[in-house]
Amino acid sequence: MSTPPARPPLRPLDEALQDLLARAEPALPEESVSTFDADGRVLTQNLRSPLDVPGHDNSSMDGYALRLADLPADLPVSQRIAAGSAAAPLQPGSVARIFTGAPVPAGADAIVMQEDALVLEGGRVQIKASPTAGQWIRQRGEDVARGAVVLRRGQRLSPAELGLAASIGFDQLPVARRVRVALLSTGDELVMPGQVAPEAMPPGAIYNSNRFFLRSLLLRLGCEVSDLGIVPDDRQATVQALGQAAQAHDLILTSGGVSVGEEDHIKPAVQALGELQLWQIAIKPGKPFAYGRIHQDQGHTHFIGLPGNPVSSFVTFLLLVRPFVLRLQGGQGHRPAPLKLPAHFDWPKPDKRREFLRVRRNTEGGLDLFANQSSGVLTSAVWADGLLDVAPGQRIARGDLLPFIPLSELL
Ligand code: AMP
Ligand code: MG
Numbered sequence: 001m002s003t004p005p006a007r008p009p010l011r012p013l014d015e016a017l018q019d020l021l022a023r024a025e026p027a028l029p030e031e032s033v034s035t036f037d038a039d040g041r042v043l044t045q046n047l048r049s050p051l052d053v054p055g056h057d058n059s060s061m062d063g064y065a066l067r068l069a070d071l072p073a074d075l076p077v078s079q080r081i082a083a084g085s086a087a088a089p090l091q092p093g094s095v096a097r098i099f100t101g102a103p104v105p106a107g108a109d110a111i112v113m114q115e116d117a118l119v120l121e122g123g124r125v126q127i128k129a130s131p132t133a134g135q136w137i138r139q140r141g142e143d144v145a146r147g148a149v150v151l152r153r154g155q156r157l158s159p160a161e162l163g164l165a166a167s168i169g170f171d172q173l174p175v176a177r178r179v180r181v182a183l184l185s186t187g188d189e190l191v192m193p194g195q196v197a198p199e200a201m202p203p204g205a206i207y208n209s210n211r212f213f214l215r216s217l218l219l220r221l222g223c224e225v226s227d228l229g230i231v232p233d234d235r236q237a238t239v240q241a242l243g244q245a246a247q248a249h250d251l252i253l254t255s256g257g258v259s260v261g262e263e264d265h266i267k268p269a270v271q272a273l274g275e276l277q278l279w280q281i282a283i284k285p286g287k288p289f290a291y292g293r294i295h296q297d298q299g300h301t302h303f304i305g306l307p308g309n310p311v312s313s314f315v316t317f318l319l320l321v322r323p324f325v326l327r328l329q330g331g332q333g334h335r336p337a338p339l340k341l342p343a344h345f346d347w348p349k350p351d352k353r354r355e356f357l358r359v360r361r362n363t364e365g366g367l368d369l370f371a372n373q374s375s376g377v378l379t380s381a382v383w384a385d386g387l388l389d390v391a392p393g394q395r396i397a398r399g400d401l402l403p404f405i406p407l408s409e410l411l
Contacts, residue, residue, distance in 0.1 A: 010282035013319065013354055020291055020320055023302070024327035028177045028250065035165050038157050040222040041175035042329035047151040049168040052141035057104040058083075061136040064095040064117050064125055065108035068133060074124040081105065095125050104137050111136035144168060154332030176329035181223045182245035185211045186257035186266065187308060188233045209378060210255040210313045214306075217317055218253070220411055221325050233257065238269035246273065246294040246301040250328060253321065256308030258290045266290060266305045276303065282392065284353040285309065285375035286316035302328075309375040315356050315387065318410040336410065338389060338403030345369040347396035354392050358384035359404065367404060 011019075030044040059065065066075065070093055078094035081087045083101035090096055090107040098104070098111060113136060116129035144150055150164055151157075157165075157173070165173060190208040191201065208230060218225045226249065231241045238257075245252045257266040258278060267290065270276035276292030290305030304321055306313045323335065344366035347357070358380040359367040367388060370380040387410075389403040396402065 008278070008280050010280050010287070010353065013281055013283050016279055016281050016289070017320060017323060020324050021327045023291065023293075024324050026299070027330045028179065028328055030174050031177050032172045033175055035162055035171055035173050038162055038165075038173045038175055039159060040220075041157050041173070041178075042326065042331045043151055043153050043155050043157060043173065044176055044330055045153050045174045046149045047165060047168065047170060047173075048149050049144045049146055051144075051168065052146045053144040053167050054138055054140060054142070057140050058138050059098045059100055059102050059104060059111045059136060060138050061111055061113040062099050063111050063113040063115075063136065064127070065090060065098045065104055065111050066095045066127065066131070067092065067107060068109050068131065070094075071127060071130070074120060074126045076124050079105070095127075109133050109137075152332075154330050156326065156331055176331075179221075179223045179251060179325050179328050180226070180249045181218050181325075182226045182228050182249040182252045183211065183214055183218065184228050184241060184245060184252065184254045185230045186233060186238070186254055187230070188263075190230050190256075192230070209310050210306075210308070213310075213314055214253065214255060214317060217314075217322070217411070218325070221322060222329075223325060233263045233265060235265045235268060238265040239272050242269055242294060242303070243273055246296060249301055251302040251304065251325070252294065253304050253306065255306045255313045258288045258305040258307060270294065270303050270305075274300065274303070276305075281316075281320075282353045283315075283319070284351050284355045285373075286312040286319070286356075287353070288312075289316055289320065307375075310378045311358075311381055312375045314378075314381050318387075318407075319356070322410060336405055338405045340401040341404045342366045343369075343388070343396045343398060343400050343402055345396070346398055347390070350390065350393050350395055352392055355390040356387040357390055359388045360385045361404075367402070 075095045077097050078091040079088055080097040081102040082099050087103045087105035090105040096105050110131040110133060112127050112129055112131050118126040118128060120126055150168060151161055185208050189204055189206050191205045193207050215225055215227055228245055231238050254266060257264045267276055267278055270292040274292055274294040276290055279289045280287055281289050286307055288307045292303035293300040294303055306316050357373060358370045362368050370383050372380060386404050386406045
């Protein structure tokens, strides 16, 4: 009987993440996309504003522009300025009728909203309030100053960023090309929903759930996904599938088969085509993780193997694959800052590994714990709205403040 290989030491998550990110190169090439279509993409250049926003002092109310020095008095209306029109200098001893967004005429130093003005017979206007200097005037450049960098390279674009880029005149944006990912599931026990009815499931079979959430996690990250289906637990089939997947993709992502059991064929298969390291990461759920490269004529295709247990797969994707995919696009600062929230539960028996508990915010502002934290229980990920980051060996007593990462920040 042969003795099993010695277990490699567990690696702290932060160290493994740094190591992984250092391998996310070369960065993907840049392309130009319409600002309309740039949501979720990563900028490859700083965007500097060619103009002030707003471009002129303008009114934030419908009302009257005036000179404070003319008050108090009933004043005639000398011009009417709507948004999009030009303003003449304000004649002394008069007011200008003005509307929201319209340029403030030279010489005016305050706006009075129309509710605070009374139009008298004959058309003169009586100002009922006592305005202060600058009131209801939006200053030129108060949002963006000409020449300022408003968005930085490495920043991931979301709806507000698209609006800001448009406000400084960009209809096209320089972004990293989408990451091309080949997705594979391993495991002879896997069957696809729709192909086998629940009542016809053979003994030992389970539905392939990882394929569904991994695909949608990748799509949400803006990847182009080739879903290559299920690979049987067989060395030859695995080598063949991986060799094919390596073509025309930046990354191959698999789930399952990365432990060191006899039915785990990922390691020898990737090694036959390139290089692979199995990492044992000191986190729970999600200990086994593999990073490798498959050699190509020009360069290489990255390989990441996630654990098969659904919750392990889900959590390691969020903690490791997500930052890797963003970094391939030159992304920076993709680690969400955790919130400190009070535990509304006790956790007296901590693990040696750093744990990411599935928890949910309650209406009292505290965190409830999902009762079953097993790495196979996908209902925990559905019930939860975040992960609680628990240090190795850390006991939790009700009321302790702990770092909480909302799932919404990771999806
Ligand atoms: P493995 O890492 O291949 O040893 O798989 C660990 C556990 O995860 C086993 O119970 C597998 O049946 C399960 N598993 C592996 N792949 C999937 C998948 N795609 N969907 C659901 N469960 C899976
Ligand atoms: Mg397996």
